[in-house]
Amino acid sequence: MKKIIFLYIIFFSTQISSQETIEDAWIFLKDKPNATTFLNNPLTMVSQRAIYRRETQGIAFDEKDVPIHTGYYNQIRNEENLTILGKSKWLNAIHVQATVSKIKTLSSKYNFIKAIEYANKSLNFKGKRISKNGVQNHVNKFSNTLSDFNYGDAENQIKILKGNELHKAGLTGKRQIIAVIDAGFPNVNTLEAFKRIRDNNQILGGYNFADRNDNFYTRNSHGTHVLSTMAGYLEGKFVGTAPDASFYLFITEKAESETVLEETLWVEAAEKADSLGVDVINTSLGYTIFDNPNHSYSYADMDGKTTFISRGAEIANSRGILVVNAVGNSGNSGWKYLAAPADAASVISVGAVDAVGEIAPFSSFGPTSDNRIKPEILAQGLGVTVINFSSGQVSLSNGTSFSSPIVAGLIACLNDNEGFILKSVNKRNKNLNDFLKEELYKSADRYNNPTNQHGYGIPDFEKAFNNYISVFSVNEILLNDIKVIPNPVTTSFYIKNLQRDLKDYQITLFDILGKKVSNYQLNNQSIDISELQKGVYFLKLDKANTSATVKILKQ
Template identity: 60%
Template sequence: MKKIFLIFSFLLSLSLFSQQQEDAWFFLKDKPDTASYISNPILMLSQRAINRRNNLQITINATDVPIHKSYLDAIKNSTGVTVLGKSKWLNAIHIQATKTIIDATFTNFSFIERVEFANKSFNSSSQKSIKKMVSNHQNKFNNSQTEFNYGSTSDQIKMLKGDYLHAQDLTGKGQVIAVIDAGFPNVNTLEAFKRLRDNNQILGGYDFVERSNSFYTGNNHGTNVLSTIGGYLENEFVGAAPDASFYLFRTENAAVEVPLEETLWVEAAERADSLGVDVINTSLGYSTFDNANYNYSYADMNGKTTFISRGAEIAANKGILVVNSAGNSGNDAWKYITAPADASSVITVGAVDKDSNIASFSSFGPSFDGRVKPEILAQGVSASVINHTTGAISSSNGTSFSSPIMAGLIACLNGNEGFLLKSFKRGKTEKAKNFNDFLKEAVYKSADRYTNPTEQHGFGIPNFKVALNSYIGSTASLEEEYFATLKVSPNPIVTNFRIEGLEGEVKEYKVKVFDVLGKEVFKQKGTIFNNFDISSLEKGVYFIRISKNNQYKTIKIIKN
């Protein structure tokens, strides 16, 4: 009898195992409609997105093409299979079914290239032991220890010299930021967001968790995060990019931690890209799940393993500046950054206090493959935020807030109305490096530990005054080869300058001078032998553009 009972128990366990619903991604082999979509990109991208790609010289390709409808429909109509999400960038469909059905479906459809299970033990390439970690989803936003105060955002902005950007009228105007988070309750009613609403700076949003256009719902985390970028109370609170515009996307269900949230994040990033967003901020990270079989190990934090990090890397390659919090695990057994902060092109932000001391909770790098992570730091201890219920100014802790502060200032640095992008062009030798690379390099090099990064500080605290001048200088030097020898002399300039470097050339050139905001302050036609008088201009940094036909060179100058 005991033997029969044991056999029955074994068969029962097998039966239960076969009925267990598993998360998996079907990766598809191709997109049969690719040629027709690429020949008509407006079918998949907004004009703003197309313009951003053109400005950054980023090619529209097959990753922009939607998943083939007949493939998606076939999987949707498969018995026992539930489609939860999809990614055109990764050409993948997120499904849920029993392992038996998933295996059978994979066998039935020749257009499925491979299957990746969230449970790593089911993947043939992942039979090694999986490091199990205790699920932490219940407390993932609870490290925001809020207490009321009525200070301002002065410390968190001035620490980074963000006030210098604002003084140059670089306040995010013309920049579009997507905030991907857990919810945005009361953004549509609180006084601190009235300026955004009145100026139509909230362009839209979507709740990917509920598949709903009502996005002022969910957890308050996103409301707090948004306030550090776009909140405004006159004489009391100013976000890092008060004149930027926003899309608000909810992808995180705060009550659970499931692999679907990774897919929803990638869906939101794809939506942001198609709308022409310039910057994404996300104060989320993934390493452990409710089902411990889905957990990641530190070895997975290599920027290439997790679904979300692969999506984040593509987002950056599409020309979006992706900014992500490092995480708040510095005091835990798991002390490392989480996905997608591990992606190589993501700007990962740790936390310090107002006195520039590292926050003990700020997660450590490097990435598993040895890259500097986090790259930079901002205030995340007692950061000023707007309370989602009362609308009062509060203080909160977490890299959840250092990240959006940084994202806002990066949007400001990116230039009002995209001026820097519109004003300068690469030469033929610089096509492999886009403006976002120059911007990130300028920010990293301005940081106080750039020459001596650490596992928790990264490159340290950036100085956006230094970064602005460096960024402008680097983009201004991207020149057409024909004008490579042209120079302005003297430089710095007191009253007059000459254009030198094309000896023997007597052709007439157009000469224009712009201030740092892109405003034209001087223009004149002349030859390289002329003296140009700019004595009427105030002291400061300017840019001289010398042009002939379709060729030009932009040179940074200093007026003394």
């Protein structure tokens, strides 16, 4: 009897102790009472550029875009012994920290609460317990692997993906905005390698969510190195993959710790990026193991639906943003698998290879726990060149952290022609982002034979670009043997067709955005385009019910 009483006291004491433990939780709200007012006035939620991005992609605003109801938020905020750490309008959730007993009282107190989800999954009704495999080591994912060796330029990491062919075509990201969500950007405001984007006003702004202030040129240098692979420029030494893109810089990662708060901060940053009209998000972050082991994820959680950050990434994609994420550096560790949000179905997850295309041992494995192919594609991440935040010189580094932005920059370049593509894709009822990803994956060298570590393999951006725009170049009625000579064009060209006379055809030249450049008459003379800028153009021939479109590269 004494033994039973003693065990009961231990059990009861443990229960009391757990109730008094400070915990993180997300409070999910039932509704947004003022949704109609906001939806009737989109500029109260997002910028004009964000509205344009939605309109061109045919994506309507919905209740997810509406801010959290102020009345609900204030009632939670005014609760004693409770701290609000963050919030998400997309998920209609408030991230709080308090004792478990305090958090539990909220459901009965407020009828606007839909559900409460604890970071400690054992406290949730259907929570998934963390893996029993003993892999609970907190790895410093920002360990310094840089050297002072001056490698030279970034030629290989661009050419292995045929990204240079996009640049030759005049696609350098000029019409694209990239949000970099990372751990810090020290010295981006002073280094010579970023002078070009500073002078051209390509840094549009940013925010430090980690410290809740406007100083984003601080904290961990990881973000500086990541940004350099896209935006760095040292004449004759280094060129990033998207040299003419514009950037927002957001800090959400606290490199000195690993907590679930960073997931919430990431979603906040993604929401901000959406509101500003961002086209591409790059994230070289991933979450599996936290300092509090009760918050850590298991492989079963890597299903793209469980983690808060992956749910946020899925919504970002549904708003028309291309999300690119490093798959992780755990390939040769006990965990070995990918990390959230790389597990999200819509996220383009990127693994790492070396300079000759061999898989990097550290590159994390897929598939997701629900057996989807991850990573989708690969880029150089072993012996990759970056700009050293301290010296400002070209240095070597390793990690899928750099594979991801190399790809993100080139995706921005590939997407740089979206105005022209939209006219064709929308006619075929295709989602523009899905179409781009489909062609990118198809271009990869292992598309027909993917593996758990390679995914579809190394993409060929030249091939993806040609396939991406080919949908606009399909003849309504085939004109056989049309030839533009020469092509590429330096100053002028001829049009030839061996099977019919083209002199009565209307000839129109369009730029990459679908804007008409000029009309021409064909009189067996060359067409002079010497005054045009370098880049891709489309020559359209029309007569009655017959038409054809031919791509021209102006050099």
